[in-house]
Amino acid sequence: MSNKKDIQSEEDIQLMVNSFYDKVNKHHSLSYFFNEYVKIDWKHHLPKMYDFWSSLLLGTMRYSGQPFPKHLALPLKKENFDDWLALFFETVDEHFSGPVADEAKIRASNIARIFISRMGLGEPVKN
Numbered sequence: 481m482s483n484k485k486d487i488q489s490e491e492d493i494q495l496m497v498n499s500f501y502d503k504v505n506k507h508h509s510l511s512y513f514f515n516e517y518v519k520i521d522w523k524h525h526l527p528k529m530y531d532f533w534s535s536l537l538l539g540t541m542r543y544s545g546q547p548f549p550k551h552l553a554l555p556l557k558k559e560n561f562d563d564w565l566a567l568f569f570e571t572v573d574e575h576f577s578g579p580v581a582d583e584a585k586i587r588a589s590n591i592a593r594i595f596i597s598r599m600g601l602g603e604p605v606k607n
């Protein structure tokens with residue numbers, strides 16, 4: 481039995497998102513897309529990602545965007561998604577354990593799989 485708690489609150493979502501992007505910023509290839517290719521404004525991006533994950537995991541419905549076109553515009557390869565997912569799983573597992581933590585990993589995997597498929601980088605998925 482794990483002694484870690486599940487993702488239950490906005491504070492938990494913020495911890496997950498902040499920890500994940502700390503890892504992204506240190507990553508040898510993923511950091512490039514955010515900090516050089518897009519030159520992301522983190523003050524804007526992080527709250528948007530709190531809304532995204534809060535919508536998916538806590539049902540708050542705060543996010544109403546279109547993530548796919550933003551990713552289609554990036555020169556992504558399949559291995560970038562593998563790295564992204566590995567960091568995301570590592571982040572969730574470092575801090576949390578439980579059904580919502582599992583749901584976070586499942587949702588991330590499914591969205592990544594759909595992006596990969598729609599970008600023509602991998603096997604097609606039925607959706």
Ligand code: HEM
Pocket residue numbers: 510513514518520528529532545546547550551554556560561562564587588591592595
């Ligand atoms: C190779 C993996 C990925 C990379 C390098 C990446 C990179 C980025 C970048 C650079 C942006 C900012 C785009 C912009 O503002 O122009 C962004 C936005 C976003 N990403 Fe990703 N991403 C990846 C995978 C994913 C996955 C798997 C998800 C979902 C689980 C996701 C969810 C989002 C969302 C919700 C936004 C905000 C879109 C909006 O502006 O409403 N990303 N991503």
